[in-house]
Amino acid sequence: xxxxxxxxxxxxxxxxxxxxxxxxxxxxxxxxxxxxxxxxxxxxxxxxxxxxxxxxxxxxxxxxxxxxxxxxxxxxxxxxxxxxxx
Amino acid sequence: xxxxxxxxxxxxxxxxxxxxxxxxxxxxxxxxxxxxxxxxxxxxxxxxxxxxxxxxxxxxxxxxxxxxxxxxxxxxxxxxxxxxxxxxxxxxxxxxxxxxxxxxxxxxxxxxxxxxxxxxxxxxxxxxxxxxxxxxxxxxxxxxxxxxxxxxxxxxxxxxxxxxxxxxxxxxxxxxxxxxxxxxxxxxxxxxxxxxxxxxxxxxxxxxxxxxxxxxxxxxxxxxxxxxxxxxxxxxxxxxxxxxxxxxxxxxxxxxxxxxxxxxxxxxxxxxxxxxxxxxxxxxxxxxxxxxxxxxxxxxxxxxxxxxxxxxxxxxxxxxxxxxxxxxxxxxxxxxxxxxxxxxxxxxxxxxxxxxxxxxxxxxxxxxxxxxxxxxxxxxxxxxxxxxxxxxxxxxxxxxxxxxxxxxxxxxxxxxxxxxxxx
Numbered sequence: 001x002x003x004x005x006x007x008x009x010x011x012x013x014x015x016x017x018x019x020x021x022x023x024x025x026x027x028x029x030x031x032x033x034x035x036x037x038x039x040x041x042x043x044x045x046x047x048x049x050x051x052x053x054x055x056x057x058x059x060x061x062x063x064x065x066x067x068x069x070x071x072x073x074x075x076x077x078x079x080x081x082x083x084x085x086x
Numbered sequence: 087x088x089x090x091x092x093x094x095x096x097x098x099x100x101x102x103x104x105x106x107x108x109x110x111x112x113x114x115x116x117x118x119x120x121x122x123x124x125x126x127x128x129x130x131x132x133x134x135x136x137x138x139x140x141x142x143x144x145x146x147x148x149x150x151x152x153x154x155x156x157x158x159x160x161x162x163x164x165x166x167x168x169x170x171x172x173x174x175x176x177x178x179x180x181x182x183x184x185x186x187x188x189x190x191x192x193x194x195x196x197x198x199x200x201x202x203x204x205x206x207x208x209x210x211x212x213x214x215x216x217x218x219x220x221x222x223x224x225x226x227x228x229x230x231x232x233x234x235x236x237x238x239x240x241x242x243x244x245x246x247x248x249x250x251x252x253x254x255x256x257x258x259x260x261x262x263x264x265x266x267x268x269x270x271x272x273x274x275x276x277x278x279x280x281x282x283x284x285x286x287x288x289x290x291x292x293x294x295x296x297x298x299x300x301x302x303x304x305x306x307x308x309x310x311x312x313x314x315x316x317x318x319x320x321x322x323x324x325x326x327x328x329x330x331x332x333x334x335x336x337x338x339x340x341x342x343x344x345x346x347x348x349x350x351x352x353x354x355x356x357x358x359x360x361x362x363x364x365x366x367x368x369x370x371x372x373x374x375x376x377x378x379x380x381x382x383x384x385x386x387x388x389x390x391x392x393x394x395x396x397x398x399x400x401x402x403x404x405x406x407x408x409x410x411x412x413x414x415x416x417x418x419x420x421x422x423x424x425x426x427x428x429x430x431x432x433x434x435x436x437x438x439x440x441x442x443x444x445x446x447x448x449x450x451x452x453x454x455x456x457x458x459x460x461x462x463x464x465x466x467x468x469x470x471x472x473x474x475x476x477x478x479x480x481x482x483x484x485x486x487x488x489x490x491x492x493x494x495x496x497x498x499x500x501x502x503x504x505x506x507x508x509x
Contacts, residue, residue, distance in 0.1 A: 049452060
């Protein structure tokens with residue numbers, strides 16, 4: 001574990017690894033909708049825990065921001081911001 | 087109180103000693119004098135298997151109120167608990183007698199045990215020899231030679247040891263589980279034909295003992311207990327020992343032995359829920375939990391045989407069978423409001439040909455509360471599957487929320503002194 005905030009690419013790698021484990025294609029276009037990518041709420045929760053494990057602490061998530069998430073880019077922005085605020 | 091069959095033998099390092107011989111040994115060490123001197127319930131602390139059997143020979147042969155305890159279990163917390171319960175602690179090696187903080191009256195023929203402590207600090211549970219001796223109603227017991235791999239003093243250990251104490255022609259062979267290759271060699275040389283052990287014990291044996299050595303032991307009777315007996319381990323044992331009677335037992339230190347399954351299938355027949363024979367334990371389901379009322383329970387030892395005990399085990403009826411799905415206090419994984427049960431998930435994982443052992447638990451997770459995480463140990467001689475393969479294997483067999491999200495590959499199967507895997 002590390003206290004270093006995660007970079008966007010690292011978060012994207014985690015996201016793609018989750019999709020790969022589900023037998024789904026990786027995100028190539030950040031504008032892709034989560035529905036099209038097959039990235040579901042449990043995947044989102046798994047990603048949150050993997051990010052927390054990677055940074056070595058619990059993160060404070062912005063609930064308002066979370067409600068507006070619809071694309072892969074939104075997910076990456078969300079976790080990037082959560083890491084910066086930690 | 088049942089009568090000790092003093093001519094029955096116990097093999098230490100392959101040399102036979104009778105219960106009479108062990109009783110003489112206990113007398114020579116002055117243990118009886120120490121018990122008299124203590125004049126209260128007493129815990130005899132021992133250092134090895136022979137000393138454990140000597141202590142039990144003494145306790146079962148008289149009207150004592152006591153218990154036998156391996157020194158490795160005498161933690162400061164256990165010592166404190168014994169003292170607060172009025173138990174004098176007798177060191178079998180030094181003869182030292184520790185006086186408890188509180189007085190207590192003795193109850194003739196009472197024998198106490200500690201629970202395994204797998205769900206916390208061990209508890210003191212008091213039985214009588216006739217509640218501990220669940221083989222008391224067995225008819226026409228043939229001569230048997232029992233391997234005794236369980237930790238001395240545990241409920242499972244007493245299940246085999248009371249057979250040796252109170253049933254004719256039952257030979258006991260205490261064995262050291264730290265070297266399973268040697269254990270099976272000893273079993274072969276001493277012509278052991280019966281064994282009671284946990285599924286985890288057998289998984290360890292499967293890994294570390296050559297198949298030929300396993301098959302060289304002519305087991306006629308194999309009993310599984312302490313953990314859920316899953317389909318995979320039952321099939322494996324049936325294939326290895328096709329002529330053996332395979333039995334799995336549901337028992338606990340407090341509830342006693344309650345359910346005995348001999349049909350080689352996982353779970354237990356739902357018909358057991360309807361049986362109505364006061365000489366047999368009764369079981370019922372209430373809000374998904376298993377309750378038992380047993381003539382072999384610690385309640386029965388207190389004269390409260392009609393009292394139901396909540397086992398804290400979660401069960402589910404599926405058709406004509408009932409399956410264990412976990413412990414009420416720790417088992418259920420709440421994934422965003424959906425209930426996932428480790429035992430169900432483990433049963434699916436164990437059906438994967440490459441998985442020899444697994445343990446599933448919930449890990450705290452943002453947004454959904456918990457997610458399932460699995461520790462897995464892969465069988466040797468097969469390519470280890472990727473996590474993608476494991477997830478694909480689970481799809482369709484488990485709801486999406488129950489499929490493990492985190493996978494930890496272990497290098498060995500964890501084994502505790504209880505012969506169980508950690509919860």
